[in-house]
Amino acid sequence: MLTLDFHPTGRHFLQIPGPSPVPDRILRAMSLPTIDHRGPEFGALGLKVLADIKQIFQTQHPVVIYPASGTGAWEAALTNVLSPGDHVLMYETGHFASLWQKMATRLGLKTEFLGYPGKDEHLPAAAGWRHGVQAPQIEERLRADTQHSIKAVCVVHNETSTGVTSNIAAVRRAIDASRHPALLLVDTISGLASADYRHDEWGVDVTVSGSQKGLMLPPGISFNAVSPKALAASKTAQCPKAFWAWDDIIEMNKTGYWPYTPNTNLLYGLNEACDMLLGQGLDVVFARHQRWGEGVRAAVRAWGLEIQCADPALYSPVLTGVMMPEGVDADAVRKIIYDRFDCSLGTGLGKLKGRMFRIGHLGDCNDLTLLAALSGCEMGLKLAGVKLAGSGVQAAMDHFSSHAAVVPLRKAA
Numbered sequence: 001m002l003t004l005d006f007h008p009t010g011r012h013f014l015q016i017p018g019p020s021p022v023p024d025r026i027l028r029a030m031s032l033p034t035i036d037h038r039g040p041e042f043g044a045l046g047l048k049v050l051a052d053i054k055q056i057f058q059t060q061h062p063v064v065i066y067p068a069s070g071t072g073a074w075e076a077a078l079t080n081v082l083s084p085g086d087h088v089l090m091y092e093t094g095h096f097a098s099l100w101q102k103m104a105t106r107l108g109l110k111t112e113f114l115g116y117p118g119k120d121e122h123l124p125a126a127a128g129w130r131h132g133v134q135a136p137q138i139e140e141r142l143r144a145d146t147q148h149s150i151k152a153v154c155v156v157h158n159e160t161s162t163g164v165t166s167n168i169a170a171v172r173r174a175i176d177a178s179r180h181p182a183l184l185l186v187d188t189i190s191g192l193a194s195a196d197y198r199h200d201e202w203g204v205d206v207t208v209s210g211s212q213k214g215l216m217l218p219p220g221i222s223f224n225a226v227s228p229k230a231l232a233a234s235k236t237a238q239c240p241k242a243f244w245a246w247d248d249i250i251e252m253n254k255t256g257y258w259p260y261t262p263n264t265n266l267l268y269g270l271n272e273a274c275d276m277l278l279g280q281g282l283d284v285v286f287a288r289h290q291r292w293g294e295g296v297r298a299a300v301r302a303w304g305l306e307i308q309c310a311d312p313a314l315y316s317p318v319l320t321g322v323m324m325p326e327g328v329d330a331d332a333v334r335k336i337i338y339d340r341f342d343c344s345l346g347t348g349l350g351k352l353k354g355r356m357f358r359i360g361h362l363g364d365c366n367d368l369t370l371l372a373a374l375s376g377c378e379m380g381l382k383l384a385g386v387k388l389a390g391s392g393v394q395a396a397m398d399h400f401s402s403h404a405a406v407v408p409l410r411k412a413a
Contacts, residue, residue, distance in 0.1 A: 013343035015373040017160050017319035018190055019212035019219055020363025022269075026216060029272035030265045037264055038257065046256030049267055052274035056192065056215075056282070057207060057225040059199040062250050064224040065270075067263040070189040070210030073222035074100050075107070076244035077185050077206040078154075081230050083238035084108040086151040089141060089182070091115070091133045095161035095350035100154060100187060107239060112150075114141065126351035129159075130310035132166035139174035142182060152183040152205075158191030160213075161349040163321040163358065164309045165195055172203040183230060189213060192223075193277055194289045194318045194362045205230040211266065213318065214289075215273045216363045220266050226250075280407070287406040289317035292361035292370060294403070296320045299374045299396040303381065304389030308356050319346065319360045322377075328386055330357045337380030343373055367400045 014021045035041050053063045066072055082088065085108065090101045092115040104111045114137055116128030133155045142150065153175060158165045168186055175184060183205040188197050192207075193214030199207045204227065211221035226234075226246060234246055248259040277285055293315060300307055300322050308321025324330045334345050334357050346358030359377065361370055374393050381388060 008342060010342070013341075013369070013373050013376060014363075015360050015370075016344050016346040017163075017213070017358050017360040017362070018210075020214070020216055020360060021365060022218060023216055023276070023364040025276065026269045026272045030218075030269040032265070032268050034264050037262055042264065043256035045267060045271060046253065046258070046262075049271050049274065050253055050256070052271070052278060053223065054225075055278055056274060057199045057209075057223070058197065058201065058282075059207075059225050061200070061228060062226050062231070062246075062253070064226060064246055064249050064253075065258075065262070065267075066222045066224075066244070067220060067261075067266070068222045069219055070187075070208060070222050071099075071103070072244070073189075073208040073210065073224055074103055074187065076222075076224050076241070076246075077208050078104055078107055078109065078152075079237070079239035079241040079244055080224070080226075080246050081183055081185075081206060081233040081237050082107075082109060082151055083236075085110060087112065087149045088152050088154060089114065089138065089150045090154045091138065091156075092128050093131070093133060093156050093162065093164060093166060094129045094159035095352075096159060096187065096189070097156045098350060100156070104154070112141075114138065129162050129351060130164065130308060132159075132164050132311065132314045133171055135167065135170040135174040138171060139178045142175060142178035142180040145180065148181055150180070150182050152185050154185045155187070157186050157188035157197060158195050158316055158318055160190040160319065160346075161352065161358075162308050163316040163319045164311070164314050165191065165316045165318075166314065168197075168204065169202045176203070183233060189222075190318050191316075193273075193282075193285065195316065196282075196286045199225045199227075203227075205233075211270065214285075214362055215270065216276075217266060217269045217273055220263055221270060284407050286317065289362060291400075291403060291405065292365065292367075293317040293320060295367070295396045295399040296359055296361050296370060296374065298399040299377075299392030302390045302392040302395035303378070304387075308352070308358075318362050319358050321348075321352075321356045321358050323356050325386065328384065329354050333357060333380055333384045333386065336383050337376050340383065341376035341379060343376035343380075345377070371396055371400070
């Protein structure tokens, strides 16, 4: 008989890079009774979350909220500003950049996929998946597009499949330096509210994100942050759209409502998440994730294993990719860790399948959560026969104990 009891004693250690563990405070908010989405209470809730989410994106302009996954927000970003046959320049940094490119092609757009120009002897088929977006390549390609046939540049900020964070400000500078009018579309589904992201300051036209990563919510909400230039482009864009269309949503949002039934209880959770993040301060939130990432990477180095991201300047504060030695199946290691120690780790995706696993350090997490997860990893690696240079757990303990949090957890008595 099939059983769906997935809850043994104690808490499961969900250390994938999203969906992230949801704080009890948010779960309690979501458990409130559902209210009339046309009533006055909902209008007040809508206005508050719409104002708060702008602060999370660091924008003064509209943020469209959809009852959908991040994949839906990808489609919304493309269809609201582009027309069938439009030429779109995209950059391959990992599995999710590749999926976005596949979607754009299916929507009838002409996609051009740039990739990292270097080589990697360990991963010849996925060399670019160890590096971020190369802004000079984008500038060079746009300068060559003298007819301005390229209508948009699409890049991923924090590539969830690899643990590499790209420099979006550098991409904006590259577009500006080329004097090209292309729109800039950015996916920060896994970066928002964990890694520093500045929609307005970095000159992004459409930012895509989702609820299940740094916002610490279950999946089911996605976002488009929209610049005035993108709004202007949407007036003439001809890609078919109805549910995703910005105009009706932005108009109704002025009074706190949506043109369809919104996901009321997830909006309760979003309200609570914004209160938590803005109450702590985004600088504190970003510093906390940087510190966690540094502690996890200290463990990986102590094990003598390779970090998937090849550029230390682009290490993700959201997750760390751990490369396995030749001949070791990363998914077999993950299975041991899950079966024996009730800890879920992210699998290698696409070109990295079986070559790596991913440790998430985001959501409802703290130092001891990560130390427990690293203990499970260390035991699982040993059980899988992986020879370790030293104790990653000890290295992480040393890091966390010698690098205090930016804001103390408790005030001294």
